Amino acid sequence: MADTLPLDSAANARHGSSIGQPLTRRDGVLKVTGQARYAADNHPPGLLHAVLAVSRIARGRVAFLDLAAAKAHPGVVEVMTPANRPLLAQDPDEKQGPFSFRLDLLQNDHVRYAGQPIAVVIAETLEAATEGATLLAPRYEAESTRLGLDAGEAFVPPAIGAGSPPEVRHGDIEAGLAGAAHRIEATYETPAQYHNAMEPHAIVASWDGNRLLVDTPSQGLAWARARLAGLFGIAPEDVHVRSPFLGGGFGSKGLISGPQILGAVAARMVGRPVKLVLRREQMYGPVGHRAPTQQVLRLGAAPDGGLTALAHHVRTVTSSFDDFYEAACDVSHTLYASPAIVTTADAVRVDTGTPIFMRAPGEASGSIALESAIDEMALACGMDPLEFRLRNYAEVEPISGKPFSSKALRECYRQGAERFGWAGRPLAPRQMRDENGLLVGWGLGTATFPAIMFQGQARAVLRRDGSGLAELGAQDMGQGAWTALAQIAADSLGLPLARLEFRAGDSNLPDAGIAGGSGHTATAGTALHSAGADAIGKLAALAMADERSPLFGAGNAGVIAREGMLLRRDDESRGESFAAILGRAGLEEVEGRGHGAADAAAQEHYAMHAHGAVFAEVKVDPELGQIRATRLVGAFAAGRIINPRLVRSQYYGGMIWGVSFALHEKAVLDRRSGRVMNADLAEYHVPVNADVPSLEAILVEEIDPHVNPLGVKGVGEIGITGSAGAVANAVWHATGIRPRRFPIGPEALIGGAPG
Amino acid sequence: MSLSITLTINGTPRTVELDDPRVTLLDLLRERLDLTGTKKGCDRGQCGACTILLDGRRVNSCLALALSHDGAEILTIEGLADGEACHPIQAAFIAHDAFQCGFCTPGQIMSALGLIQEGSAGDDPERVREGMSGNLCRCGAYRGITEAVLEAQQRMSRDAREEVA
Amino acid sequence: MNRFDYIRPATVTEAIAAAAIPGSAYLAAGTNLIDLMKGGVLRPERLIDINHIPGLDRIEHLPDGGVRIGAQLRNADLAADPDFARRFPAIAEALLSGASAQLRNAATLGGNLLQRTRCAYFYDTASACNRRQPGSGCDARGGENRLHAILGWSDACIATHPSDLCVPLAAFGATLEIEGRDGRREVALEDLHRLPGEAPEQESVLAPGELIIALRLPAEAATFAPHARYIKLRERTSYAFAVVSAAAGLRLEGGVITEARLALGGVAAKPWRAEAAERALTGAPPDAASFGRAAEAALAEARPSGDNAYKIELARRILVRALTLAAAGTPERLPALPASPFAPLPGGRPHG
Missing domain, CATH: 3.30.365.10 (Aldehyde oxidase/xanthine dehydrogenase, molybdopterin binding domain)
Known part of the structure; x- marks a missing residue:
């Protein structure tokens, strides 16, 4: 370097x-x-506590709130509802730009998802505000809930993700499939996931005349300031947002959320500083999530293993009232060489909060499906999964034909495989056992994430x-x-x-x-x-x-x-x-x-992505189907590394998210009520320490003279991609059972012959 | 209603007047005593961010009713360092990059102290991982946490031996 | 959480008197009660804090070889007692596989026995739940129920009991000392929890205001120590409730099982003692065929209550595993991952 x-x-x-x-x-x-000092650690003098009351139905209207009971509770100062909420300068349902989402700020009594804020109780103590919110005991006029990927007629959105086209066609996909020696078609399902940063969304807001000071976690201070200023009708200079430390964000704190803003509205209403912190269960509604997907992969390959066709369709959901579409198919644009690539997306509207960017948006969901399908095709071709990936290595970006600004993926494969000890892996599944008789499987996934600049x-x-x-x-x-x-x-x-x-x-x-x-x-x-x-x-x-x-x-x-x-x-x-x-x-x-900012000229000439290769070992109990990801080695190339210690930590974290994607996390929604039935951290499983006994991250040298003057690509998200697929592929290799619904539960694995 | 309890917090005896029986130790520390180092991640005993030592044992302070612990001795993250000098666990967490966002970190560190004092994990990484599994870290710093706990445990037992000698 | 009166009795007698007033609840560690109060599931008007009553947290090894354990003893302290862990290793293993170290440090034995179901519809106050609100219905039926009961459930309730500790306690014949206004009585642990039937709200045989004072294990329970294990299937490696679990104890003589103890967890509204399976094992060799027959017998009455037919097969398999592990012998030291399928077994494990 x-x-x-x-x-x-x-x-x-x-x-x-x-x-x-x-x-x-x-x-x-x-x-x-x-x-x-995190946001909720602030205590300006005169502070009041605010607690949200949220809807328990997914569609309808709030017919009654027992305001008298709430206000009668000792310590309760005020209850903010649509009837008395201070006027705002903007309609929360009015979009302010492409990255502006509709907010629930008590603008009316309508309910459009479970967990939507319907009132704010403000009290002298947290205990009083919390009980006040319970005492509101809302009654509703409920309408039937629309939920699931089959909830309604699918439509093709105008754009997906951060503005990608919903359909991309390159080459003749049907010819590529028709002429293929090997074909696979498989459907993969990924669940709704919630960011669940350890720090719940929180705000401490104080007003000084028309000037607003807020302590609130934000991944985008300027956007938060602009949104607050717009809603309150004050100059951006009169809004001061402090966010020295975020207790995690993962996308859920990229745009200031409705509940955070409600804290500032509450402070305005009562004329005193207000602290509003979401309860953990309230993180499963108004602060975004990763939408579920159903992805259909159709691949064709020539006798020598060269891909002839790659078709990737994603069906996802968005809310009934706003638009965000998980761009799971986009990962197929850039990763493997194929003369024909088609990606398509459609969606249905459901009665949930609006989905949003969540760590490796699009890529994470898409990668586990693509890497599984690639693994399936490698098997169909009788090839080692690494050899197959090298056979289909994209020397240039497949659809655009642009050269990569840098791409040390081949070196990632080499170093990762060597460190992991990939050589000698049996092609067939269910061949390896450990000393205790547990099934052992090894899987590979390619990691990729675009090098983006704002x-x-x-x-x-x-x-x-x-x-x-x-x-x-x-x-x-x-x-x-x-x-x-x-x-x-x-x-x-x-x-x-x-x-x-x-x-x-x-x-x-x-x-x-x-x-x-x-x-x-x-x-x-x-x-x-x-x-x-x-x-x-x-x-x-x-x-x-x-x-x-x-x-x-x-x-x-x-x-x-x-x-x-x-x-x-x-x-x-x-x-x-x-x-x-x-x-x-x-x-x-x-x-x-x-x-x-990105160099437009360089972007015109080069495709810019970080890459990596993740090798995973899992152990599976042959009778009980319990899975543990016992060893992961990731080798990543992401341009210049500013601080290798911190970058390794980013990769470890991403790899753990990959394990979680494949094996653990899933929101369980009741289709009748629309409520998340595991809206907590006991039953919404994120990995614990014992789930990831061995992680290694190799920083593969990559000098990129084009991406930006520093030669820096990003490292925060790539770790999930590749890892999730590697774990899924390792589960197949251990068991011979191809997981296509994630996370992989024991019931998927116990169907096979025991032992 | 005024309910008075006495707690020894980080070595200092304090009499606390509670106006409300519902206050948990976590909310007492955070909202009434300005000891905000202890974090609230779930408030339901499911994440470990609120871990403190209560009479020498690591517990979730979110599920402990303050009134019920009249007379108790409490150690929080604020009471761990010896003046300006980091506790060996704190130093090891920094050295092993055992955190990212830092929100679960006070709970992790207090849990690590509890684990080391329990003495059952020793230098077995698997026992450390199991023993630290009551502390979720969404950033995924588990590798560093395990390494830090092992290193701190070694250093603390070395220090203890030297003190005896 | 509602406001409540807080009462701190100094003696059991005072506590029982205080709890006689309707709307009272005993507060032990609160790891379950405070959680449920925060969720609005329980709203007691009076908390009777039994943490300051002296003498309820002792382990007494009785002259007859049994052991008596105060109900206020913390889970972690029982598991850490070397004598207890040596004599009742499956119980220690179950204790250490439950929750987290922090919760085990706080949670009491009595509280563990009386902890409420984890059924999401019980926790969700907007859902119909006969257990929480008699007569309201059961939204778990027809809902998200892949983790629900496969034994002993009724149309009124398909919830399971979540305790790990209770599973080996049921297997090894624990009894409880219970004190109420009418004095002290003994109840077998197996009889403590009721199956839901038509009245799932009646979760235990305790009368209002009755307090569990102590737990006893008979001397005979320790005779299984060389061959006693607990195993628990989870959806993550630690800090998760059981999908299914099993405790097994064997007495082996001359290559034959002379007595077996078996119980399942995560399958019913109570720890499920598998007596038919125990009988099937008596006199049988400790081999896969015997264990398979026992598992068939144990699950003969099982039926899915929803999307959980797979749990029946898992329950069979975990019983076989528990028996296999027990037959192989109790390890000298509890494994690093207690009750986990990933705990190594000295000498390797006889997987097919």
């Missing part, structure tokens, strides 16, 4: 010294001592005392922005990390774009990188124009910033400190501004 990066517009460069270092988290001490801004300052400041409204939901972005900023300013003040997590700072889509480090990092370059450029201009500087006249050769010094590129013995330059110029500081 080169340690010097070219700058976009200047001959000036700086050496990297922080980037690439496996630093521990800069916020680590705060987090291990309990001092990191728009972001940053500000960087060099100060006369030799220190620096970098700031932007970046969000750390656990991925490590406090650390990784500071590393980028320090390098961009040519400062050791210890001399850098780094600010983030506040809407008053420059808009750093959303922390999502695995695009935050690339976007915010590029903004910081260019802000630093801007500041260094200004400092260099001061020095080079000053006869008293040893850098005078270095213009053509350029300078390098390192350890608080500017040095002549052609003679590093000549240079001086930032402080000296500023001091002589009589300036307290120089300021740089930076912008991060």
Whole structure:
């Protein structure tokens, strides 16, 4: 990895010294001592507690609320309902743009999903507010619930995911299938899943006249601010959102949710600060989820195993009142070479909350189906699953024909397979047992996620005392922005990390774009990188124009910033400190501004994706069907790695989500009531520590000169993709039973002959 | 109704006037005593984020009625470090990147302390994984957590031996 | 959670007197009660806190070889008692396979026995549930019921009892000392929980205000120690309720089973002692054929209550597994993953 990066517009460069270092988290001490202040940890004076009452029906209207009983409960201050909720400047049902979703802010008495907020009880204590919400004892006029992938007539939405076309056709799929030596057609089902960040959505809101201060977890501070400002009819500058730490987000905190906004509305109503924290069961409704899918994969292959056709259809659901479509088929656009690829999507409307982006949206659901189907086809061709994937390796992006900006997937396969010990794996299933007689299976999945960038801004300052400041409204939901972005900023300013003040997590700072889509480090990092370059450029201009500087006249050769010094590129013995330059110029500081965004020209020419290969071992009890993912090795290539320690953690987390996708998590909906019957953490199973005894992540070197100036792709989501399929394929290899409904339960595995 | 209880919290005796019998230890700490390091993830004993040591034992503070624990000794994450110096478990969590978002972390650390003091896991990673399975981590930091607990356990038993010597 | 009066009796007598007032509930650790109150499932007007009554948390090894355990003893403390774990290893294993370490540190034995079903329709106050609200119906029928009962259920209720501890207790003939206003009486653990029948709200034979004081295990229960196991099928490796579970104890002499103890968990509204299967095993060799016949006998009356026919087969298989493990011998130390299929067995496991 080169340690010097070219700058976009200047001959000036700086050496990297922080980037690439496996630093521990800069916020680590705060987090291990309990001092990191999450939204619900705030207690402004005069604070009241608000608790939502939510609907227990999925469709109809609220006919009665026992307001008297709630208000009579000692400590209850107010009950906010559609009848008395303060007016808002915007209709919550009015879409404000493509990433704006309809909100339930007590605009009427209609109910459109179970778990929808129908009232807010505000009280002096949490206990009183909680009981007040119970005492409302709503009565409803219920209508029949529409639920399930067959709930109504399917339609083709205008766009899926973040704006992909619902149908993509490349080549002649029917000819490819007709001419194939091997064909498979299989249907896979994935359930509704809920993000379930450990931190429930929370807000502490206070008003000062028409100015609003909120502490609330947000993956997108600027969007949250704009949404609040729009709804309250105030200027964005009058909304201050603080979110220094998120207790996880995974997509559910990307857009400010209805309940969070209701906390601010409640504060406005009572004229005192209000804290509103969702109860865990209330996380299964108004804050989004991953929609269920049914996916049909049709594959054809030539006698030598080369794919001749790949058709991927997804049926999904959206809410009755808004549009978000899980783009599960999109993963098939980019991963395997095939002369014919068709992806199609349709959907039905159901009475649930609106689905939303959830870690690896589209790709996670699509990957488990595609990787299962690829495994099925490898078997049909009598080929090792790795050999089959290499046979169908996409040298260019299959549909677009674009070259990849970088793609070290082959190396991921090689390193992962070697580390895992894949060689010698028997082709046939049910061949391996451990010393205790448990069935052992090995499976493989290819991981992929697009390298996305949003728009972001940053500000960087060099100060006369030799220190620096970098700031932007970046969000750390656990991925490590406090650390990784500071590393980028320090390098961009040519400062050791210890001399850098780094600010983030506040809407008053420059808009750093959303922390999502695995695009935050690339976007915010590029903004910081260019802000630093801007500041260094200004400092260099001061020095080079000053006869008293040893850098005078270095213009053509350029300078390098390192350890608080500017040095002549052609003679590093000549240079001086930032402080000296500023001091002589009589300036307290120089300021740089930076912008991060995708390079449209580069995108025109290159396909940009991170890749990986995940190898999984599972053990299955042959009689009881209980499964444990005993060993996972993932090898990932995602461009430049800013902080390998944090990146490994991202991969581990993603891989565990993959295990969870394949084996554990599933929302159980009662089709009659529309209620999630396991809306908790006891029965909605996410993996526990004992579920993942062995994880390894290999960081495969990949230098990408095109994706952005830092060469950074994203790492937050790719770990799920590949992993879920690898586990599913390992279950097949252990048992000979091909799982096609996820998560895989014991009942799927006990049908076979015991023992 | 005023109900007075006495608790020793992080070594300091405190008399707490409760105006409401419903207050759990978790809500007492968080909402009334400004000890917000202990987190509420589920409020139903299903996630472990609220783990504290109650009379030396790790428990879910969300299901413990404060009134019922009159006279109890409580250790929370705020009382673990020795002044500015991190406790060995805290240090090991940082070194092994045993957290991401950090929300479950106070509970994980208090649970790790309970586990180590119980003394049944020793240096067996499988026993540590099982013993830490009452603490969910949605970010998926389990590998680091297990490594951190093992390392801290080693260091604490070494320190204890040295103290004896 | 509703407001309630809080009463802290100093003696059992005071507690029982206090609980005589309708609307009262005993508060032990609260790991189940407080959870249910937070969900609005239970709304007692008075909590009688029995945590401060001295003397209810002792383990007494009785002169006749039996053991008497105070109902207020914490689950973790019983499992950690070396004498107890040595003499009753399947019970210790069941204890350690339940919930999490934190919950086991708090939860009492009495509370464990009386914990309520995990049926989602019981927990969901908007659903019809005869157990929670007599006469309202049962939304679990025709609902999401893949984990529900396969034995002893009725049209009124298909819920299961979730306790792990109760399963080996039923197998090994535990009895309970119960005290009420009319004095003290003994009830066999097996008789504590009622099957739903027409009145699923009557979950146990306890009269209102009766308190479980202690649990006794007969000396005979310890004779199974060399061959006693508990095994539990879960949907994650730890911290999950059983899909099905089984406790087995064998006495072996000369290659023949002289006595067997068997119970199933997760299959009915009570821990399900499989006496027909026990009888079938008496005098039989400890082999797969005997175990298979026993499992058939145990599940002879089973029928699905919904989308759970698979549980009948799983219950058969877990009984066979429990017997196989018991026959192989109790391990010296409980495995790292108690009651788990992934716990290694010294010498390897006889999977087909």
